[in-house]
Amino acid sequence: MITKRIIPCLDVRNGRVVKGTNFEGVKDVSCPVELAKYYSANGADELVFYDITASFEERRLFTEILTKVAENVFIPLTVGGGINTVEDFDRVLKCGADKVSVNSGAIKNPLLIREAAMKYGNQCVVISADIKRVDGQFMVFAKGGRENTGMEAISWIKKCVELGAGEVVVNSIDTDGVKGGFDIELLRLVCEAVNVPVIASGGAGNMQHFVDLFNAIPSIDAGLAASIFHFGEVKIKDLKAELKKNNIRVRL
Amino acid sequence: MIAIVDYGVGNLFSLISSFKYIGADIMVSSDPDEIKKCDKIILPGVGAFEDARRKLSDTGLDKIIIDEAKKGKPIMGICLGMQMLFEKSYEYGEHLGLGLLKGSIVPMQGVIPKELKIPHIGYNPLIFKKESPLFKYIKNGDCVYFVHSYYAADCDDSVIATAEYGRELTAAVECGNIMGCQFHPEKSGEVGLNILRAFCEMGEEK
Numbered sequence: 001m002i003t004k005r006i007i008p009c010l011d012v013r014n015g016r017v018v019k020g021t022n023f024e025g026v027k028d029v030s031c032p033v034e035l036a037k038y039y040s041a042n043g044a045d046e047l048v049f050y051d052i053t054a055s056f057e058e059r060r061l062f063t064e065i066l067t068k069v070a071e072n073v074f075i076p077l078t079v080g081g082g083i084n085t086v087e088d089f090d091r092v093l094k095c096g097a098d099k100v101s102v103n104s105g106a107i108k109n110p111l112l113i114r115e116a117a118m119k120y121g122n123q124c125v126v127i128s129a130d131i132k133r134v135d136g137q138f139m140v141f142a143k144g145g146r147e148n149t150g151m152e153a154i155s156w157i158k159k160c161v162e163l164g165a166g167e168v169v170v171n172s173i174d175t176d177g178v179k180g181g182f183d184i185e186l187l188r189l190v191c192e193a194v195n196v197p198v199i200a201s202g203g204a205g206n207m208q209h210f211v212d213l214f215n216a217i218p219s220i221d222a223g224l225a226a227s228i229f230h231f232g233e234v235k236i237k238d239l240k241a242e243l244k245k246n247n248i249r250v251r252l
Numbered sequence: 253m254i255a256i257v258d259y260g261v262g263n264l265f266s267l268i269s270s271f272k273y274i275g276a277d278i279m280v281s282s283d284p285d286e287i288k289k290c291d292k293i294i295l296p297g298v299g300a301f302e303d304a305r306r307k308l309s310d311t312g313l314d315k316i317i318i319d320e321a322k323k324g325k326p327i328m329g330i331c332l333g334m335q336m337l338f339e340k341s342y343e344y345g346e347h348l349g350l351g352l353l354k355g356s357i358v359p360m361q362g363v364i365p366k367e368l369k370i371p372h373i374g375y376n377p378l379i380f381k382k383e384s385p386l387f388k389y390i391k392n393g394d395c396v397y398f399v400h401s402y403y404a405a406d407c408d409d410s411v412i413a414t415a416e417y418g419r420e421l422t423a424a425v426e427c428g429n430i431m432g433c434q435f436h437p438e439k440s441g442e443v444g445l446n447i448l449r450a451f452c453e454m455g456e457e458k
Contacts, residue, residue, distance in 0.1 A: 001416050002374040003395060040441065045375060071269045076397060076439050096265045098439065121299060123371055123399045166371070195369050219367070221374060251375040251395035 003251045004214050004243065005045040005222035006236055007078075007199065008229040010035060013052045015061040017230070029230070033068045039229070040073045043236040045251055047073065048101070048169075048224060051081030063095045070096020080128055084108065089116050093124070101126040101169060107142050107149055110163060117164025122196075127165035129157055131186060132173035138186055145173045153186070154193050161194045168194060169224065172202040179205025179228070182213045187220060197221035204228055207242045214248045254452065255290035257317070257333075258282045259307045262298030267330070270438040274445055276452045284316045292451070293320060297332030301343040301357065301402070304332055314350060321352050326429045326454050334425065334432025335404060343402050352430045355407025355422075360400075364418030371401040375440070376415040376423075384412040384426045385454055389446035396423070396435040396443055403434065 080101030138153035172183030341357035375395040404422040414420035437444035
């Protein structure tokens with residue numbers, strides 16, 4: 001049976017990974033290529049790169065970096081950040097990305113999902129949604145979680161999947177950064193609503209949180225985290241051993 | 253020299269990178285004469301069967317591949333490339349494949365339990381069915397990365413590995429010099445690279 005995926009997320013600005021700490025054998029933890037190689041060699045099942053650059057010049061640097069990563073790391077690579085048009089899909093796919101994650105770009109123009117899915121296949125289009133509770137309702141937020149779009153989250157995700165999104169990344173703003181565990185309530189609702197892979201993001205603080213996630217929602221496909229991996233608080237190898245001990249299927 | 257057949261289907265970036273990474277001598281080509289000169293052929297492919305099959309006929313490359321296969325040249329199809337080696341596909345209609353392997357490509361839908369997601373995406377362990385030179389550097393139970401909604405059926409003779417997803421699905425095939433992987437070796441970490449290494453070394457020990 002299919003294994004649960006563990007996915008580190010790397011924020012890249014000006015050609016460097018934004019967060020990072022010391023890893024054994026990695027001389028430069030803010031070098032995306034070095035860090036990607038380290039994660040790949042140490043059990044990461046997939047990598048997500050977020051392009052948090054602003055200028056055109058920096059964007060060129062991002063695609064150069066992506067190319068170098070893709071030439072050296074042979075696990076699936078997902079790219080997000082600044083994806084607003086089919087040309088943006090084309091730009092990162094040519095540099096070796098396997099999947100492209102859209103967030104604000106799809107909020108501005110939901111048909112981008114359909115257009116990209118028709119051209120590159122559903123498996124290539126990932127919808128990433130930033131979700132927060134407002135008066136007891138799950139709402140979709142834009143602009144990095146700063147702006148309430150007024151859209152209810154579950155129906156938005158369903159709509160994106162109907163348009164052709166082949167995978168969903170659910171970022172819970174409420175649990176993000178709190179390190180108190182994933183947002184099980186929200187993730188369960190998403191998993192019940194769609195029949196494509198769902199990736200949990202936001203809230204992982206330790207290994208037990210991943211065990212709890214996969215035990216609480218057997219149909220969830222993957223857990224994504226950034227800082228706990230980058231700061232070395234959780235080592236992916238140890239995490240996978242812990243999951244296996246708890247009878248959760250992982251790729252070792 | 254290994255020819256990676258370029259017929260305008262899918263992104264070859266990762267496949268090319270992975271062969272370069274393991275130090276293989278490769279050439280990406282759509283030129284029949286160049287492909288004929290190479291001693292091994294990789295048939296890649298992502299997307300819809302009908303479209304890919306048509307592109308292969310339009311370029312005349314289907315005949316070249318069939319001829320070279322019949323001469324005994326090692327050929328490996330990857331993902332949709334593997335599916336095209338079979339007789340038929342029932343993806344949106346009924347389409348003829350290259351007919352190099354017995355069997356047909358059928359949808360997972362209706363065959364696997366309803367609660368399982370389609371496409372089958374993710375890492376799944378290989379279940380070896382037969383010994384194969386492709387498995388020289390890997391072991392039973394090693395995980396490889398799948399992305400597909402259709403699978404090869406009625407191909408018992410050539411199946412060398414399956415993966416369990418509600419039922420056992422064809423994961424890798426081999427029948428003499430004709431080989432194929434439903435999964436993506438170029439996205440399966442060290443295990444995948446080791447399958448490509450084994451393919452590159454085939455026939456070189458002699």
